Amino acid sequence: MTVAGADVAVAGAPFAAHRVLGIETSCDETAAAVLLDGRHIASSVVSSQIDLHARFGGVVPELAGRAHVDLLTPVVAEALAEADLTGADIDAVAVTWGPGLVGSLLVGVSGAKALAMAWGVPFVGVNHLEAHLFASTLEQPDLEPPLVVLLVSGGHTFLVELEAPGRYRLLGQTIDDAAGEAFDKVARYLGLGYPGGPVIDAISAEGDPTAFAFPRALPGATYDFSFSGLKTSVVRTVERHPEAATADVAASFQEAVVDVLVAKTMRAAEHVGATGVCLAGGVAANSLLRSRISEAAASAGIAAYLPSRAMCTDNAAMVAAAGWWRLAHDGPSPLSLGADPNLFLDLIA
Numbered sequence: 001m002t003v004a005g006a007d008v009a010v011a012g013a014p015f016a017a018h019r020v021l022g023i024e025t026s027c028d029e030t031a032a033a034v035l036l037d038g039r040h041i042a043s044s045v046v047s048s049q050i051d052l053h054a055r056f057g058g059v060v061p062e063l064a065g066r067a068h069v070d071l072l073t074p075v076v077a078e079a080l081a082e083a084d085l086t087g088a089d090i091d092a093v094a095v096t097w098g099p100g101l102v103g104s105l106l107v108g109v110s111g112a113k114a115l116a117m118a119w120g121v122p123f124v125g126v127n128h129l130e131a132h133l134f135a136s137t138l139e140q141p142d143l144e145p146p147l148v149v150l151l152v153s154g155g156h157t158f159l160v161e162l163e164a165p166g167r168y169r170l171l172g173q174t175i176d177d178a179a180g181e182a183f184d185k186v187a188r189y190l191g192l193g194y195p196g197g198p199v200i201d202a203i204s205a206e207g208d209p210t211a212f213a214f215p216r217a218l219p220g221a222t223y224d225f226s227f228s229g230l231k232t233s234v235v236r237t238v239e240r241h242p243e244a245a246t247a248d249v250a251a252s253f254q255e256a257v258v259d260v261l262v263a264k265t266m267r268a269a270e271h272v273g274a275t276g277v278c279l280a281g282g283v284a285a286n287s288l289l290r291s292r293i294s295e296a297a298a299s300a301g302i303a304a305y306l307p308s309r310a311m312c313t314d315n316a317a318m319v320a321a322a323g324w325w326r327l328a329h330d331g332p333s334p335l336s337l338g339a340d341p342n343l344f345l346d347l348i349a
Helices: 050-054 061-082 102-119 128-139 179-189 196-204 228-240 246-272 287-300 316-330
Strands: 007-010 013-016 019-024 029-036 040-048 092-098 123-127 147-152 157-164 167-173 276-280 303-305
Touching: 019 061, 019 102, 019 316, 029 061, 029 316, 040 061, 040 316, 050 061, 061 102, 092 102, 092 128, 092 316, 102 123, 123 128, 123 316, 128 147, 128 276, 128 316, 147 246, 157 246, 167 246, 179 196, 179 228, 179 246, 196 246, 196 287, 228 246, 246 276, 246 287, 276 287, 287 303
Parallel strands: 019 092, 092 123, 147 276, 276 303
Antiparallel strands: 007 013, 019 029, 029 040, 147 157, 157 167
């Protein structure tokens, strides 16, 4: 899955997209990055809104959109400055157009169109989910398909077979809560704060993961996931055992989530004959998930590709990488492209 430099045909003429500006505003991170030749990160700037939303226990869409309006221009300026470039040096602008919060997406899409028009360069819309699939290639450009990718975040949990860049087959997905959503809800119930993933990961190190036998939903042949019942089980357990140590509850909850994620990922990898497994999305930063998937892959004799924690969370470098590839293979997007909060991957049969 090597990503190398290539000329892009734009309006019938060869175009060398060496320097791509990526923009990401799908949720509560305002991010911009400059990517060189499809693989080299010249800059990557992420402005987080965690402090803005923490007191509400989750992302408030209207506040997120307003914050993007204030932050997008300075974040883009910082990304250009870190890359030692100006707008005149940029060859294309890539931006997330879905899925995500519609108000947040519109800020990024509108800003990207304006920059592309001002600089006279191609504009390309990027699927946020596909961008996560490209995150690993930025740090490990020689990945060899077929791969099974576990994408786990606050809004998504699914397993995808990656046959090649742009060729994806859905193997399984959550039928209710995403894994990251479950982490947030359990953390809020336990009074641990927001975002839930990092705080549960941290406090679990002090707890006993065997203290409570929380359920593992949808066992058997299916590759689908369900975390809503697990969340309810945590609530009922604490109600019955108010004396329970929060660290033990958190560790047992995390153990249940990771058990299911790893078991289904490895079963899927065996089923499709994958050469390796990849993690993607914010929950891919979880320390227990990273260690367990590495151990399971080693036992199965296949590779485990774990993006750095900076590449797990929403960032614009992965958007630029996916945009670079899409521009090379599909050409630029029309300026009529709008935000699509429900966008999903283009899948092969």
